[in-house]
Amino acid sequence: MIELTQVRKVFPGGVTALDGVDLTIPDGEIHGIVGRSGAGKSTLIRCLTGLDSATSGSITIDGVDLGRVRGAELMTARRSIGMVFQHVNLLDSRTAAKNIAHPLEIAGVPAAARKRRVDELLELVGLADRAESYPAQLSGGQKQRVGIARALAAEPRVLLCDEPTSALDAATTRQILELIRELRDRLGITVVIITHEMGVVREACDAVSLLTEGSIERTGRLLDVISDTSTPLSKELIALPPISAMEPGETLVEVLVTAGSRLADVGRLFSLLAEHGVEAPVEAGTVETIQGAQIGRLHLRPDDAATAEGIRRVLVEQGVHAEVTTAAQVRAFADEHQAADAEEENQ
Amino acid sequence: MIIAAQDGLFLENEVFANQLPAAILETIFMTAATGLIVALLGLPLGIALHNLGPRGLAPRSATYRVVSILVDIGRSIPFIVLMISLIPFTRFMVGTALGWQAAVVPLSVGAIPFFARLVENALREVDAGKVEAVKMMGASSRHIMRQVQVREALPGIVGGFTVTLVALISYTAMAGAVGGGGLGALAYNYGYQRYQGDTMLACVVLLVIIVAILQWTGDRVSRTIDHR
Numbered sequence: 001m002i003e004l005t006q007v008r009k010v011f012p013g014g015v016t017a018l019d020g021v022d023l024t025i026p027d028g029e030i031h032g033i034v035g036r037s038g039a040g041k042s043t044l045i046r047c048l049t050g051l052d053s054a055t056s057g058s059i060t061i062d063g064v065d066l067g068r069v070r071g072a073e074l075m076t077a078r079r080s081i082g083m084v085f086q087h088v089n090l091l092d093s094r095t096a097a098k099n100i101a102h103p104l105e106i107a108g109v110p111a112a113a114r115k116r117r118v119d120e121l122l123e124l125v126g127l128a129d130r131a132e133s134y135p136a137q138l139s140g141g142q143k144q145r146v147g148i149a150r151a152l153a154a155e156p157r158v159l160l161c162d163e164p165t166s167a168l169d170a171a172t173t174r175q176i177l178e179l180i181r182e183l184r185d186r187l188g189i190t191v192v193i194i195t196h197e198m199g200v201v202r203e204a205c206d207a208v209s210l211l212t213e214g215s216i217e218r219t220g221r222l223l224d225v226i227s228d229t230s231t232p233l234s235k236e237l238i239a240l241p242p243i244s245a246m247e248p249g250e251t252l253v254e255v256l257v258t259a260g261s262r263l264a265d266v267g268r269l270f271s272l273l274a275e276h277g278v279e280a281p282v283e284a285g286t287v288e289t290i291q292g293a294q295i296g297r298l299h300l301r302p303d304d305a306a307t308a309e310g311i312r313r314v315l316v317e318q319g320v321h322a323e324v325t326t327a328a329q330v331r332a333f334a335d336e337h338q339a340a341d342a343e344e345e346n347q
Numbered sequence: 348m349i350i351a352a353q354d355g356l357f358l359e360n361e362v363f364a365n366q367l368p369a370a371i372l373e374t375i376f377m378t379a380a381t382g383l384i385v386a387l388l389g390l391p392l393g394i395a396l397h398n399l400g401p402r403g404l405a406p407r408s409a410t411y412r413v414v415s416i417l418v419d420i421g422r423s424i425p426f427i428v429l430m431i432s433l434i435p436f437t438r439f440m441v442g443t444a445l446g447w448q449a450a451v452v453p454l455s456v457g458a459i460p461f462f463a464r465l466v467e468n469a470l471r472e473v474d475a476g477k478v479e480a481v482k483m484m485g486a487s488s489r490h491i492m493r494q495v496q497v498r499e500a501l502p503g504i505v506g507g508f509t510v511t512l513v514a515l516i517s518y519t520a521m522a523g524a525v526g527g528g529g530l531g532a533l534a535y536n537y538g539y540q541r542y543q544g545d546t547m548l549a550c551v552v553l554l555v556i557i558v559a560i561l562q563w564t565g566d567r568v569s570r571t572i573d574h575r
Contacts, residue, residue, distance in 0.1 A: 049483055051479065051482065051483070074485075075485035075486075075487075076485065078482075078483055078484070078485040079484065079485045081483070083480065083483045085476060085480060087474075087476055089474065089476040089477045089479070089480035090477075090480075091477055091481075091494075091495065091498070091499055092499060092574050092575045093498045093499055093501065093572070093574055102481065102484060102494075103484040103485075106481075106484045106485055106486045106490060107484075107485070134574040135574075136574055136575055154484070
């Protein structure tokens with residue numbers, strides 16, 4: 001179990017990167033941490049690995065307080081955490097097998113046992129035939145597989161992944177995430193994935209936390225967070241294309257169908273609206289099955305405000321989240337987002 | 348034919364039989380002995396420079412500045428001046444200031460800081476992420492220096508060592524002119540002082556061949572260990 005209590009990190013010069021982070025990640029969970037750049041994700045991971053120490057607060061992994069151990073104990077604590085990097089960071093001078101064996105060499109495992117474990121790990125990540133290849137001879141996805149095998153070599157309890165798929169294409173990303181889930185199921189390890197890609201969270205994570213300005217703004221099981229329309233994280237997790245220009249007086253109905261709705265299926269929504277005579281064109285929509293539950297997000301563009309209100313009433317009755325938005329509200333939201341994006345770009 | 352006119356026909360010059368073989372050996376011994384000392388002392392100095400520096404494992408800005416200035420002083424003194432000013436030190440170390448053994452002292456003093464800087468540059472090229480990844484495995488600094496920094500930078504270090512050896516060859520010629528022996532001494536004493544054009548030509552050709560062999564070997568070794 002990973003437990004963070006009121007973790008603060010203030011850099012010399014007065015920049016507060018982490019401002020009281022509280023987070024509990026139970027054993028065997030795949031936990032995604034998302035946030036804009038500058039939110040403190042990198043600092044958080046450096047504190048979790050013990051490469052950097054928190055200014056105050058405590059970080060414990062399986063009961064060991066990372067802030068209190070020094071020297072040899074810190075090195076042992078580090079070995080209980082396997083780390084997967086965005087740029088993999090394999091040594092070019094070592095073959096895949098030698099890279100995987102590296103943590104075992106450091107831990108002083110004898111050569112024969114090392115060899116056995118490396119063969120096992122290569123098998124586990126599906127690269128048994130590439131043992132003698134150098135990193136330069138491997139594809140991006142294969143390199144990350146070697147990186148994961150290396151992270152798992154010393155049998156850590158925790159796998160920390162820092163943007164593990166950000167340098168990979170979509171198909172390879174899916175394979176790597178599948179591998180991470182499979183490894184969790186087989187080895188029972190706890191996984192923390194830091195990412196800016198919502199797709200990674202949807203595909204791989206059991207739970208998610210949103211880091212904003214150095215503290216956790218929202219944390220919870222993935223489906224709970226998606227269903228919670230009170231935070232912007234829900235909209236970002238199931239994203240729709242930007243709303244097209246609206247004339248003053250026009251309305252939009254934002255709909256979210258979740259596991260809690262009484263609709264058997266998103267498709268049923270349209271027949272229901274037809275039965276009540278309040279139909280509206282769909283401007284954008286997405287339907288996904290996440291952890292066995294159907295999640296649908298729709299933007300409906302009714303002709304007039306009365307229809308919009310009618311749609312809202314019908315849907316809310318069915319336990320579906322529906323919100324009527326006016327042109328002015330949409331514009332205000334877009335402006336706010338643009339400002340945030342511009343700010344991010346400046347950093 | 349003008350160059351062969353002074354002491355009989357080309358290759359019939361007695362210098363070729365009597366002095367040339369010894370001179371070649373002296374140049375090779377001087378370079379090899381100095382190269383060994385430079386590798387043994389310059390490599391650790393380069394590692395120390397990198398790791399005391401801002402991106403190293405143990406940044407110590409004050410110490411780094413002192414070592415760095417000393418290294419730069421060593422590199423900026425013209426070799427001929429360095430050699431003469433080191434004569435007392437050379438006498439103390441090897442008992443004489445003459446002969447190739449004596450020349451090894453100023454040659455080493457001149458080349459160690461040169462090689463150390465090249466090592467530092469090569470180490471700086473190693474991605475900080477690799478060092479961090481191995482640090483995460485709970486590795487000691489000693490392990491990181493040997494297995495990550497030096498091993499990953501080895502192609503560059505070998506390249507730097509080749510450059511150092513080639514520079515050393517030209518330094519040995521200079522050392523030869525003031526009593527160090529070797530091909531440089533031969534070229535100066537016979538080729539220049541006694542107007543033996545053929546001796547001069549032979550020395551130049553031999554020096555070029557030695558440099559070419561060194562460079563070729565260095566490039567090959569560097570390529571063999573480079574898996575990037």
